[in-house]
Amino acid sequence: MCGIVGFIGNKEKKDVVLSGLKELEYRGYDSAGMAVLNDEEIRYFKAVGKLENLANKMQDESFLGFGVAIGHTRWATHGKPTEINAHPHLGEHSFVVHNGIIENYAELKDELIKEGVHFASQTDTEVIVHLFELNLKQGLDAKSAWEATIARLRGAYATLLISKTAPGVIFFAKDAAPLAIAKDSAGEIFFASSDAALIGVAKEVLYLEDKSHGFASLGEIKIYSANGEIKPAFTALPPDKSYAQKEGYRYFMEKEIYEQSSVIADALMGRIKGSEVVLEGVSDELLGEIDEIILCACGTSYHAALVAGYLFERVARVRCKIAIASEFRYSEPVLNERSLFIAISQSGETADTLEALKIAKAANLKSLAICNVDNSSMVRLADASLLTRAGIEKGVASTKAFATQIITLWLFVLRLASFKGTLRGEALEREITAIKHIPSVLNIGNELQEKIRRISKHYLHGHGFFFIGRDVFYPLALEGALKLKEISYLHAEGYPAGEMKHGPIALADERLFCVVLMPKNLLYEKVKSNAQELAARDANILAISPDEFELSDDFIRTSAQTHYMAEFFEMMMVLQIFALEVSIRLGNDVDMPRNLAKSVTVE
Ligand code: F6R
Numbered sequence: 340m341c342g343i344v345g346f347i348g349n350k351e352k353k354d355v356v357l358s359g360l361k362e363l364e365y366r367g368y369d370s371a372g373m374a375v376l377n378d379e380e381i382r383y384f385k386a387v388g389k390l391e392n393l394a395n396k397m398q399d400e401s402f403l404g405f406g407v408a409i410g411h412t413r414w415a416t417h418g419k420p421t422e423i424n425a426h427p428h429l430g431e432h433s434f435v436v437h438n439g440i441i442e443n444y445a446e447l448k449d450e451l452i453k454e455g456v457h458f459a460s461q462t463d464t465e466v467i468v469h470l471f472e473l474n475l476k477q478g479l480d481a482k483s484a485w486e487a488t489i490a491r492l493r494g495a496y497a498t499l500l501i502s503k504t505a506p507g508v509i510f511f512a513k514d515a516a517p518l519a520i521a522k523d524s525a526g527e528i529f530f531a532s533s534d535a536a537l538i539g540v541a542k543e544v545l546y547l548e549d550k551s552h553g554f555a556s557l558g559e560i561k562i563y564s565a566n567g568e569i570k571p572a573f574t575a576l577p578p579d580k581s582y583a584q585k586e587g588y589r590y591f592m593e594k595e596i597y598e599q600s601s602v603i604a605d606a607l608m609g610r611i612k613g614s615e616v617v618l619e620g621v622s623d624e625l626l627g628e629i630d631e632i633i634l635c636a637c638g639t640s641y642h643a644a645l646v647a648g649y650l651f652e653r654v655a656r657v658r659c660k661i662a663i664a665s666e667f668r669y670s671e672p673v674l675n676e677r678s679l680f681i682a683i684s685q686s687g688e689t690a691d692t693l694e695a696l697k698i699a700k701a702a703n704l705k706s707l708a709i710c711n712v713d714n715s716s717m718v719r720l721a722d723a724s725l726l727t728r729a730g731i732e733k734g735v736a737s738t739k740a741f742a743t744q745i746i747t748l749w750l751f752v753l754r755l756a757s758f759k760g761t762l763r764g765e766a767l768e769r770e771i772t773a774i775k776h777i778p779s780v781l782n783i784g785n786e787l788q789e790k791i792r793r794i795s796k797h798y799l800h801g802h803g804f805f806f807i808g809r810d811v812f813y814p815l816a817l818e819g820a821l822k823l824k825e826i827s828y829l830h831a832e833g834y835p836a837g838e839m840k841h842g843p844i845a846l847a848d849e850r851l852f853c854v855v856l857m858p859k860n861l862l863y864e865k866v867k868s869n870a871q872e873l874a875a876r877d878a879n880i881l882a883i884s885p886d887e888f889e890l891s892d893d894f895i896r897t898s899a900q901t902h903y904m905a906e907f908f909e910m911m912m913v914l915q916i917f918a919l920e921v922s923i924r925l926g927n928d929v930d931m932p933r934n935l936a937k938s939v940t941v942e
Pocket of ligand 1: 640641684685686687689692735737738825
């Protein structure tokens with residue numbers, strides 16, 4: 340979600356770090372900072388907002404000559420996007436930057452405070468630099484102090500540290516967050532959390548493995564894994580920058596579809612302890628006051644609300660209303676002060692949802708924003724907020740934002756259900772196991788996309804699409820239809836499978852395409868008979884299911900799962916790829932479809 344860079348060499352360090360960060364800015368930009376160590380003097384700079392604010396602050400600075408530098412662009416997870424919370428974090432004579440989440444930071448922080456350490460920020464990252472300096476104070480040399488520090492960290496990290504005690508050295512470590520080291524032809528050394536920042540700058544790269552750490556200085560890079568020292572093996576970097584930003588994918592939307600496994604892992608990180616869900620900012624007091632939930636959003640976020648509505652009622656046994664924000668605003672709703680109003684929005688700026696949130700606040704409802712952008716208008720306005728941690732979504736058609744909204748809402752449902760006692764013991768553990776399993780469900784290989792690509796050629800004409808499903812697969816059908824509409828410009832509707840016979844089935848003929856979501860763990864037989872009714876009227880059936888449907892014209896097999904939400908997420912990815920492949924065949928601009936905007940700040 341954040342971006343980090345590092346440099347050891349003679350070039351102008353300000354330029355190297357700022358241009359590296361610029362390439363990573365698309366991952367998050369609520370604040371940025373850098374630290375430079377030249378001739379045993381360390382200087383640092385931080386600024387809130389876009390990277391240009393940091394560049395402006397540093398416009399009169401220059402750092403030529405040999406030295407080391409580290410930089411960071413931040414997308415807040417712990418602590419607000421303020422200058423104090425921006426990286427690098429400082430100790431007495433060392434600085435650190437970090438991507439990821441240190442899950443045991445609270446425990447480490449308590450220990451350090453007992454040792455007399457003073458903390459300036461609210462971040463988890465700051466523990467790294469203080470732990471390192473405490474290890475030095477206790478007599479370890481810099482390399483051993485770094486190793487002892489890394490040994491204490493739990494969670495995910497890609498981290499770089501520089502210190503006056505070891506000028507000319509960058510200490511690094513990586514586990515479950517990306518980090519690469521690169522070299523140019525002069526042997527100068529670069530670090531980055533994505534090779535987007537290295538392409539065009541360095542010649543060769545080494546992608547560090549999980550649970551590795553080490554030290555780099557000009558002419559020497561030492562890398563260690565749990566099994567001892569590793570011989571560095573560098574490979575050539577590709578020369579093309581635009582290829583790098585998309586990480587080899589043809590479109591940002593395609594990249595974002597495949598990122599879903601890792602952003603869902605980010606959204607879960609630090610929020611499950613054993614079989615307990617721990618959500619920052621969601622207190623027992625807030626939960627104790629709830630006897631109804633109102634979910635309100637627009638577009639794809641509204642579909643996430645519909646999915647969550649089923650979960651709130653089924654799992655947490657709380658009454659739930661779901662509203663489209665533009666309708667809610669003018670419907671003169673009767674509101675009850677014991678309802679929790681949840682606004683769901685990727686951007687946090689959608690005018691209709693923001694106004695709906697204001698109406699709820701004016702009626703004295705407690706409010707929660709489920710949002711991807713910290714410090715957005717909705718996050719600032721709501722009583723509490725949960726960030727979805729999807730990172731910046733560049734494709735106009737939302738994919739990973741939707742996936743992380745549902746995960747965050749599901750976490751909230753589990754937190755509420757265990758607070759209310761509607762879910763406990765083995766049943767709670769089953770849900771926790773299921774939600775933790777989702778990142779691996781979404782680790783899908785190329786064969787599936789290849790299969791969908793081949794099938795997609797059958798769906799370029801005809802007189803329209805119905806996507807159908809039941810329960811949570813009904814809002815997924817709505818979302819599949821919306822994705823297809825947005826980027827292919829073909830007419831598509833989502834419908835509850837059981838509702839087709841009440842009218843729309845009149846449209847069924849050999850030119851009607853029906854995409855049928857047939858999960859095995861939820862109402863399989865019911866959807867199957869709805870699909871049979873359509874097949875009997877000669878409609879074209881594309882069935883998506885773990886079990887082959889004998890009447891289908893095309894069939895996409897999903898994996899056998901034991902929880903319907905695992906099937907949900909896999910089918911979500913199938914539908915996203917289906918829309919993408921149809922759109923590509925039709926020659927459309929996948930990332931910037933006509934007539935649409937990423938953030939809709941008008942009514
Ligand atoms: C569809 C899409 C839109 C948004 C909607 C709400 O792919 O992206 O339907 O979901 O405009 O936007 P947010 O979530 O920013 O409030």
